[in-house]
Amino acid sequence: MSYRYQLGLIVNPLAGLGGSVALKGSDGLETALAALARGAQPRAPERVAQTLKILQPYADRLQFKTGSGALGADLLEQLGFAYEVVYQGPQQGYTSAEDTRQLAAVLAQQQRLDLLLFAGGDGTARDICSVYSQDFEQERPVLGIPAGVKIHSGVYAVSPTAAGRVIEQIIQGKLTTVTAADVMDIDEAAFRQGTVRAKRYGEMLVPAELRYVQAVKMGGKESDELVLADIAADVIERMEDDHLYIMGSGSTVDFIMTELDLPNTLLGVDVVKNQQVIATDATAQELLDLVEAHAGPVTIVVTVIGGQGHIFGRGNQQLSAQLLRRVGRDNIWIVASKNKLQGLGERPLRMDSGDPELNHAWSGMIRVICGYHDEVFVTLAGD
Structure with missing residues (x-):
């Protein structure tokens, strides 16, 4: 038996x-x-x-x-x-x-x-x-x-x-x-x-299965302001008029908002249009309502959360699976320094949207903005 x-x-x-x-x-x-x-x-x-x-x-x-x-x-x-x-x-x-x-x-x-x-x-x-x-x-x-x-x-x-x-x-x-x-x-x-x-x-x-068990999240802001300034300059240059930008939580996104001279919810989600904040610390439903009411394109800007490699599902549950499906994988901008990416070792980026089918569908190679006109491809795991 x-x-x-x-x-x-x-x-x-x-x-x-x-x-x-x-x-x-x-x-x-x-x-x-x-x-x-x-x-x-x-x-x-x-x-x-x-x-x-x-x-x-x-x-x-x-x-x-x-x-x-x-x-x-x-x-x-x-x-x-x-x-x-x-x-x-x-x-x-x-x-x-x-x-x-x-x-x-x-x-x-x-x-x-x-x-x-x-x-x-x-x-x-x-x-x-x-x-x-x-x-x-x-x-x-x-x-x-x-x-x-x-x-x-x-x-x-x-x-x-x-x-x-x-x-x-x-x-x-x-x-x-x-x-x-x-x-x-x-x-x-x-x-x-x-x-x-x-x-x-x-x-x-x-x-101790490192592929499956997360690392302890690292606190504190990134110290290399020159790298963050380069990332922010790249993102700001990409921004277009009449485009909705959903700005996720985290210190890297916070730096971008500072460079835009806009108020920011460090541990929340804000929404920017025409370089003005139109929603502060928005809930999942508020984000969906804004996106549904907006006729033009939408982009979500997120960073890698600490030492875990997560881009969704850790401290930004406002970015719901329903919202992610509506916005689409091609309209996600991931921002992170190369030091932070290298700190993951061989572990991939991860998303934990709460929807296993969406996690799986979005898995594969994805681009990360890591400087001014500087991108790298990183694996995004779906489980």
């Missing part, structure tokens, strides 16, 4: 709610409720389902331990996996960070658990680390499914599909080493004011 792998599963169903409505985080029930009031839709269950669908061919070799309802049981039941409920969450209302911690504590006491799979953002990883990583010698590996707005921690797979591939490799008996990865989180209040203040809260063991 084949070995039956024991997996823990924790889902934070409120993770990522604040991203599409420009709240820059989802920590705390008050923020989650504010996001729901703005029309945000829960994204964590869908992203967990993307991971679990990779594992469906191996369902007879998996046994999950999880929490009731939205904490995991509902999805496992829906997708036909064997599971045991080891923690009862709230019968009504929303789950909380305390439910995440309580379930993680119960799973930490299980006699045999091969891997803990969880979905959320940095706050979720921090909650789990606080109770699951007390005794490093006895610790078992974890793997995060990215579903939050803030993904600075190194314990997350680069995408939901990638999380499934890591577990698939384990089931197939391929050698998978483990390594300690940092759990990071930032001050959301400062984040909303344009300041990234990251702090290390601990570490957990993760499968």
Whole structure:
């Protein structure tokens, strides 16, 4: 009889709610409720389902331990996996960070658990680390499914599909080493004011599959202002009248806006037309409305986020899959210095739009503006 792998599963169903409505985080029930009031839709269950669908061919070799309802049981039941409920969450209302911690504590006491799979953002990883990583010698590996707005921690797979591939490799008996990865989180209040203040809260063991598990995001602005000035000069020269430019988050795009002498939301998305800002810190729906109302061409300007290589799905969930489909791959300008690209090593650029079909369709070689009239081709991975 084949070995039956024991997996823990924790889902934070409120993770990522604040991203599409420009709240820059989802920590705390008050923020989650504010996001729901703005029309945000829960994204964590869908992203967990993307991971679990990779594992469906191996369902007879998996046994999950999880929490009731939205904490995991509902999805496992829906997708036909064997599971045991080891923690009862709230019968009504929303789950909380305390439910995440309580379930993680119960799973930490299980006699045999091969891997803990969880979905959320940095706050979720921090909650789990606080109770699951007390005794490093006895610790078992974890793997995060990215579903939050803030993904600075190194314990997350680069995408939901990638999380499934890591577990698939384990089931197939391929050698998978483990390594300690940092759990990071930032001050959301400062984040909303344009300041990234990251702090290390601990570490957990993760499968060391560098193709599938992200690097810890690097904070701070690029220091080479001459390179940034060259990039900005190239982008500004390309800009045309009556053209809509959606300016993504990040320090490189911020430098371009500074060169345009325009106000900018460092950690949000702004819209420029005729070198004037026509929308500030726009939500996903506001961006769609602007694009639909605009008769002319549209371009999205984005940069590479930190050391992970992501261009979509990390801190810019306002750039929804629906918007990306509407704008089109050929109308994406990626800006990044060669130093930042070289810092990725052999890892490709990545997009995590929330739509696996779109991610796959956009994969392949893509151009990156890295100076004045200077471009390079880089691989964009779709999972």
